[in-house]
Amino acid sequence: MRFNSPKIKTSKVITIFLVWLIVIGYLLFVIIPYGWLFITSLKESSEVIRLPLEFLPDKLYLKNYFEVLAINNLNNSKALSINISSAFINTLIVAFISTFIALLIGLPASYSFAKYKFWGRKSLLITTLTTRMFPVIALAIPIFQIILKIGLYDNKIGLILVYTSLTLPFTIWVMYSYFRDVPTELEDAAKIDGCNFFKMFIHVILPISKPGIIATFILTLIYPWNELLLNSILSASKKSQTLAYALVQYNTGQQIYWGHLSAAVIATSLPVVILTLLLQRYVIQGLTLGAVKE
Amino acid sequence: MEITSINFQKTQSLGRKNARLAFLLALPAIILIALVVAYPIGFSVVKSFTTREGYSLKNYKSILSDNSFSFTLLNTIKFTLIIVIIELVIGLIVALCLQNIKIRNSFRALFTIPLLVSPVVSSYAWMWLLNDQYGLISHILKFMKITPPLWLANPNWAFISIVIVDMWIATPFVIIVFQSALASLPKSPYESAEIDGASSIQKFRYLTLPFLKPAFLVILTIRTMDVFRIYDSIVVLTGGGPGNATMSLSLLAFRTGITFGNLKGGSAMSLLMTIPLFIATIICIRAIFKDEI
Numbered sequence: 001m002r003f004n005s006p007k008i009k010t011s012k013v014i015t016i017f018l019v020w021l022i023v024i025g026y027l028l029f030v031i032i033p034y035g036w037l038f039i040t041s042l043k044e045s046s047e048v049i050r051l052p053l054e055f056l057p058d059k060l061y062l063k064n065y066f067e068v069l070a071i072n073n074l075n076n077s078k079a080l081s082i083n084i085s086s087a088f089i090n091t092l093i094v095a096f097i098s099t100f101i102a103l104l105i106g107l108p109a110s111y112s113f114a115k116y117k118f119w120g121r122k123s124l125l126i127t128t129l130t131t132r133m134f135p136v137i138a139l140a141i142p143i144f145q146i147i148l149k150i151g152l153y154d155n156k157i158g159l160i161l162v163y164t165s166l167t168l169p170f171t172i173w174v175m176y177s178y179f180r181d182v183p184t185e186l187e188d189a190a191k192i193d194g195c196n197f198f199k200m201f202i203h204v205i206l207p208i209s210k211p212g213i214i215a216t217f218i219l220t221l222i223y224p225w226n227e228l229l230l231n232s233i234l235s236a237s238k239k240s241q242t243l244a245y246a247l248v249q250y251n252t253g254q255q256i257y258w259g260h261l262s263a264a265v266i267a268t269s270l271p272v273v274i275l276t277l278l279l280q281r282y283v284i285q286g287l288t289l290g291a292v293k294e
Numbered sequence: 295m296e297i298t299s300i301n302f303q304k305t306q307s308l309g310r311k312n313a314r315l316a317f318l319l320a321l322p323a324i325i326l327i328a329l330v331v332a333y334p335i336g337f338s339v340v341k342s343f344t345t346r347e348g349y350s351l352k353n354y355k356s357i358l359s360d361n362s363f364s365f366t367l368l369n370t371i372k373f374t375l376i377i378v379i380i381e382l383v384i385g386l387i388v389a390l391c392l393q394n395i396k397i398r399n400s401f402r403a404l405f406t407i408p409l410l411v412s413p414v415v416s417s418y419a420w421m422w423l424l425n426d427q428y429g430l431i432s433h434i435l436k437f438m439k440i441t442p443p444l445w446l447a448n449p450n451w452a453f454i455s456i457v458i459v460d461m462w463i464a465t466p467f468v469i470i471v472f473q474s475a476l477a478s479l480p481k482s483p484y485e486s487a488e489i490d491g492a493s494s495i496q497k498f499r500y501l502t503l504p505f506l507k508p509a510f511l512v513i514l515t516i517r518t519m520d521v522f523r524i525y526d527s528i529v530v531l532t533g534g535g536p537g538n539a540t541m542s543l544s545l546l547a548f549r550t551g552i553t554f555g556n557l558k559g560g561s562a563m564s565l566l567m568t569i570p571l572f573i574a575t576i577i578c579i580r581a582i583f584k585d586e587i
Contacts, residue, residue: 015394016394018391019391019394019395020391020395022387022388022391023388023391023392023395023401026384026388026405027401027404027405029462030404030405030407030408030462030466031404032423032430033416033419033420033423033462034407034411034419036419036422036423036430037418037419037422040422048428049427049428051427051428053428053433105322105323105326106323108319108320109319109320109321109322109323109324111319112316112317112319112320113320115316116312116313116316117313117316118313118314118316118317118320119313119317120317121316121320124320124324126579127327127332128323128324128327129575129579130572130575130576131327131331131332132575133519133568133572133574133575134331134335134568134571135522135523135543135544135547135564135567135568135571136523136525136544137523137525137544137547137548137551137560137564137567138335138338138547138561138564138565138567138568139330139331139334139335139338140548140551140552141338141341141547141551141552141557141560141561141564142333142334142335142337142338142341142561143330143334144552145337145557146333146334146337161330162330164326164330165326165327165329165330165331166330166331168323168326168327169327169331172323197315218410222410225412226411226412226413226414228412228413228414228525228526228529229525229526229544229548233552243412243414244412244413244414244415244526247412247414247415247418248529248530251418251421251530258422258425258428261418262418262422265415265418265419268412268415269411269412269415272411272412273407273410275410276403276406276407276410277403277404277407280399280402280403280406281399283406283410284402284403284406284470284474287406287409287467287470287471288470288471288474
């Protein structure tokens with residue numbers, strides 16, 4: 001900026017103004033839907049549907065949250081009230097176990113794909129990556145029949161099996177691009193020191209790949225947490241219903257109890273939001289890994 | 295897109311014993327994927343060709359001659375084109391703006407929330423926002439003396455609502471990928487362009503855009519695949535209605551195969567859906583891994 005002519009200055013001011021306008025505008029666009037839902041969750045049912053609409057609740061009303069999260073007897077569910085405690089617990093169990101297994105199996109596999117040459121490597125890798133593209137519905141119909149046949153219908157173990165396998169291609173996809181960038185010298189050095197493969201993998205490769213593993217962990221965890229289609233096919237009762245499907249069932253087409261529903265929705269996404277904000281560096285790395293190499 | 299300077303040695307050739315180890319490491323993953331992904335697909339393919347009189351193309355023929363399938367296919371293509379184009383444009387604009395802001399990381403963190411929160415949750419948030427009696431948007435429109443439309447009950451507005459919601463959920467992905475690509479742009483071409491007296495529009499046209507091409511290709515294929523499979527937001531917001539206005543292929547295949555129990559028809563339909571996705575995947579894998587695989 002050698003020429004400090006007034007013209008350049010005004011255009012610069014306008015640019016900065018526009019930049020901030022767009023960024024703040026987009027931020028509001030992102031925040032408002034959740035914000036409005038959050039405000040609604042703090043209102044009493046009668047207040048939610050009171051006209052004229054008031055923006056803020058009369059008083060802080062937290063009962064919606066207690067009611068939707070109360071752990072009650074599974075058989076004693078009132079038809080109208082919303083309760084998601086069992087779905088919440090199911091989701092925690094299914095999501096964490098399937099993610100853990102997916103990493104346990106996926107990490108060595110992706111390292112092997114990234115670093116070693118073996119028979120069938122290329123075609124196996126490409127097949128693994130292409131499985132990501134199949135529409136879930138194309139898998140859901142046959143998976144439904146198989147799960148029924150092996151007696152895992154409406155069973156958390158069945159869900160864990162399915163989710164683990166479906167997240168594996170993703171785990172391999174992300175970790176493959178990560179392990180490619182790990183210098184092979186590290187492995188050689190460990191070998192010279194007399195480490196066998198597993199020692200080397202656990203003590204050398206895994207620690208330096210921590211950011212990639214955390215990123216993969218979060219993004220793999222999200223899948224069973226949010227998944228709707230398969231869960232709606234594979235579960236029939238509160239025994240194995242996870243959050244997304246449990247929430248969809250409250251959309252009866254008739255009256256929706258928004259006070260309750262909004263509390264349920266906010267409570268179940270809060271863990272995800274907190275995780276996103278706390279680990280955002282890793283999340284963003286994971287989302288762009290495989291897409292952009294920095 | 296800077297490829298790491300310690301340019302990684304290609305894959306190692308190992309001795310016979312170690313090659314076996316490498317294969318064994320990948321084996322559990324391969325078996326599991328084969329069991330739950332590959333076997334079902336094979337199963338689906340066989341099913342889709344099965345008819346009472348043996349194997350034939352009858353299931354496919356009956357789907358292709360069905361009006362609701364062609365209508366839904368067209369609808370899904372419309373969704374895909376509109377949503378992906380809007381996302382690319384908005385995503386690029388916001389990413390460019392973020393690049394000019396110092397505290398961009400905090401903004402970026404907040405922007406990613408819709409991407410990770412369940413689409414079911416986000417769809418509910420919008421459903422409530424668009425509620426014609428108590429929704430915030432309708433309320434604001436009424437305040438401005440505009441009669442709000444019946445968002446989800448009117449075929450055209452329902453379509454637009456789905457577009458808005460899906461775009462809202464996934465534009466953050468576009469922003470993040472573009473922004474990471476922008477952050478890794480090499481500096482020197484810009485410096486020389488500066489010396490040559492290039493305008494910022496010229497720099498954008500001849501430097502930034504070409505550099506963004508790989509990121510653009512990746513976003514295009516990944517998002518096309520995702521929107522083509524659109525399901526969750528439609529189930530929550532409209533259930534495919536009113537009428538068939540917001541029906542998508544995934545939902546139609548679900549209805550056919552699961553709700554109405556026509557497994558053969560549902561399988562055939564979901565496999566037809568896979569063909570364009572397959573092409574997109576191949577392009578995507580090529581773009582990401584280039585000659586590295």
